[in-house]
Amino acid sequence: MPSLIVDAHAHLTDAPSAAELDALLARAAERSVAAVVTAAARPDDWDAVSRLTGRTGKVRLAGALGIHPWYASMAGPGVISRLREAVCRLETPLIGEIGLDFGPKGLAAAARERQRELFAAQLELADALAVPVVVHAYRTGGEVFAALRSCRRIPAVLVHGSVEPVPREAVSERFFFSFSAAQTAPDRRRGREAVRRLALSAPEQIVPESDYPAGGREPSGVVETAALLEELGARPSIAAARFSEAFGLFSPK
Numbered sequence: 001m002p003s004l005i006v007d008a009h010a011h012l013t014d015a016p017s018a019a020e021l022d023a024l025l026a027r028a029a030e031r032s033v034a035a036v037v038t039a040a041a042r043p044d045d046w047d048a049v050s051r052l053t054g055r056t057g058k059v060r061l062a063g064a065l066g067i068h069p070w071y072a073s074m075a076g077p078g079v080i081s082r083l084r085e086a087v088c089r090l091e092t093p094l095i096g097e098i099g100l101d102f103g104p105k106g107l108a109a110a111a112r113e114r115q116r117e118l119f120a121a122q123l124e125l126a127d128a129l130a131v132p133v134v135v136h137a138y139r140t141g142g143e144v145f146a147a148l149r150s151c152r153r154i155p156a157v158l159v160h161g162s163v164e165p166v167p168r169e170a171v172s173e174r175f176f177f178s179f180s181a182a183q184t185a186p187d188r189r190r191g192r193e194a195v196r197r198l199a200l201s202a203p204e205q206i207v208p209e210s211d212y213p214a215g216g217r218e219p220s221g222v223v224e225t226a227a228l229l230e231e232l233g234a235r236p237s238i239a240a241a242r243f244s245e246a247f248g249l250f251s252p253k
């Protein structure tokens with residue numbers, strides 16, 4: 001059983017009530033989940049995510065602020081400077097969830113070009129501030145990795161829940177990959193294959209995520225996901241320690 005457990009990706013601000021949020025964090029603490037990275041999806045999440053990160057409790061909470069590709073059309077003028085201000089106020093500055101989604105749902109929400117512009121602008125900000133990013137990548141044909149290549153000052157990247165092929169150079173030390181039960185459960189052939197392949201070259205860069213509230217999963221469940229990752233050749237406990245360090249989870253700036 002892995003010793004250090006973190007939930008690398010969740011949307012805790014989607015909890016239906018404060019009481020439910022308290023309850024799910026209590027369940028996570030009971031199962032020794034040490035930290036959760038909770039990501040914003042839209043500008044109207046930023047305040048709530050920022051407030052959560054100041055919360056004290058048994059589970060350390062770090063928040064990422066950004067605009068998810070599904071909400072690219074919500075990004076009006078001035079949004080990047082507002083993002084800069086909000087990120088700089090965080091105890092542990094992180095930018096996310098950002099990325100590209102060229103699947104049917106993503107393209108129905110925002111055109112390719114709009115997604116590209118917004119992703120590039122958010123990456124440029126992360127690069128200028130030298131803060132880690134949380135990235136969504138779906139059917140991008142490697143474009144997410146290509147965009148990250150020139151952002152050398154971004155110290156760490158989490159690519160979450162993605163089964164896209166990972167180019168060799170992306171397996172460099174700054175990259176982490178998170179998977180939930182949606183990719184690792186025994187009946188998920190494609191996801192398990194993706195994890196197995198990645199575990200051959202980057203076993204210590206693979207961490208579990210709940211992606212709460214997706215699929216009814218919650219942070220306490222990453223304990224099982226970590227065990228599944230281990231079966232597939234990953235070393236989630238070592239990866240969690242490296243990820244925590246790279247994302248500053250236990251050592252706010």
Ligand SMILES: [Zn+2]
Binds near residue numbers: 039097211
């Ligand atoms: Zn997400």
